[in-house]
Amino acid sequence: MTAVDGVMERIGAVQERAVAGDRVGAREAFAALWNEVAASGDALHVVTLAHFAADVQDDPRDELEWDLRALRAVEGLSDERVQRHHDGLQVRGFLPSLHLNVAACHAKLGDRAAALEHLGAAEAALPDLPPGGYGDMIRGGVARLRAELDAG
Secondary structure: OOOOOHHHHHHHHHHHHHHOOOHHHHHHHHHHHHHHHHHHOOHHHHHHHHHHHHOOOOOHHHHHHHHHHHHHHHOOOOHHHHHHHOOOOOHHHOHHHHHHHHHHHHHHOOOHHHHHHHHHHHHHHHHHOOOOHHHHHHHHHHHHHHHHHHHO
């Protein structure tokens, strides 16, 4: 059984604002929540907040910094911790998306070598994705970025 996690609920509420189109409000709320989350040392909170905060950045350099925070934090995350939040989750299933996001940022910034490095890591981790919607979305993103980078 998964436990209620108030911080994850707050992160989720801010993400809902972002999805509803309030990018500026979400960006400000994520920034305000960041100090608390970063200080807590809970890698799930850090990964989740940083992953979502990246998506509401207007500057690709800021987006990359948030994506790198998420990628660095995943190293301290355990399957036990993620499964306390949601049964069946595994940390290795986070890696394709995290590496894809970093690769896409590097591509936006014109750093093809770094983009290819992270895209390769995303591709190597694809077998760890679950079947279905989420996995299909990430596999599609990887395929699109690969085609874009291969086209030059």
